[in-house]
Amino acid sequence: MDLSVVIVNYNTKKLTIDCIQSILDSKLNVQYEIFVVDNASSDGSVEQIQSMFPEVNVISNKENVGFSKANNQAIKACNSRYVLLLNSDTIVNENTLDEMIHFMDVESNVGAVGCEVNLPDGTLDKACHRGFPNPEASLYYIIGLAKKFPNSPKYNSYHKSYMNMHEVHDIDCLVGAFMMVRREVIEQVGLLDEEFFMYGEDIDWCYRIKEAGWRIVYNPTVSIVHYKGASSRRKPFKIVYEFHRAMYLFHKKHFKTKYNFLVNGVVYTGIILKLTFATISNLLKRVR
Template identity: 70%
Template structure:
């Protein structure tokens, strides 16, 4: 098997069906399998998949186990030379999969790669092209210095948009909405860290892949459409909490030992403060 595609579904029945169909309708010149892992959806997603007799492997969880664990469930059963993490709220363009696999086959030093990810309005989903969130990169990003110094690598270290966004190049971090990983890289660094519930696991994986000596690459010659946030609108405070918890987990895991106590304290306080502000804003917006 050449490619194992893993789609995690949580109450996004229509989007998931459209995503699967976009894969099936792609121009694919290789063997592939599709896994759909359902995290206890209540919108009839599993019934729809079964009723339409789509050629997918369906894993049905009795509870929402999160993004990392759900992906790992499918990866454990998969047999492809490559594994593709694909969000349920994406549409794959017809040439994307072929091009990306050919790209990986030609470039054996690449452990993970991603394509251009566009939002429905045609703008770039900036999460598909990132540097690692070091304390300085995160600070400059929060202060929005990248808006004033877009060509400065220091102040724009988080999204690294000072690079040529239309050329193929090495990048620190891809996005889990579309991440193509070489099986050998997975065997070497391990699977997704299940401590991350639904944010940060892609950054963590990219960090470990790069630390192991593999390269992460951004290939904007092909693209997908990302209807961003479709499955995260159901429990807004839960999403806010998990987003900030992922920041804490990533820093503690990879950066805490590299920085003095005072820097770590500032980082943790900053995350806590940002969580508080975001929670209050969320409460005002949703009334709960």
């Protein structure tokens, strides 16, 4: 098998069906398989997908085990040369998968590759092109210097939009909405870290892949459409908590030993304050 496409579904039946159909419509010139891991959806997703696409491998969980663990379930079950993490709320363009496989076949030192990820309005989903969120990069992003100086390598090291976004180049972080990973890389660095429930697992994986000496590449010659946040709208407080928890986990895992206790204290305090403000904001929206 050349490619295994892994899609995690949580109450996004219509979007997942459209995503699967876009893959089938691609008419790939390679051997491929599709896995859908359902995290205990209540919208009839499993039955509908099995009925419409009997060729799709469906793993049905009895509870929501999170994004990392669900992806790992499918990765363990497949044995292809490449594994593609693909969000359920995406549409794959006709030539995207073939072109990405060809790219990986030619560039043997690339461990993971991502494409241009566009939002429905045609703008770039900035999450597909990121630097690692070290304390400096995160600070400049939070206080607005990254936005004020988008062409500055110093101040905008979070999204790195100062780079030529129309050319293929190496990058730190891809997004789990579309990330094609080489089988040898998974065997070397391991699966997604299941401590991350929904956010941060893609950044952590990219960090480990680069630490192992593999290249991570952004390839904007092909693209997908991302209807962002479809499955995360249903539990806003859970999502807000997991988003900030992922910040804490990533810093603790990869940066804690690289900074002194003062910097670490500022980072953890900042995460707590940001979580507090985000929670209050959500509560006020619900009241309104």
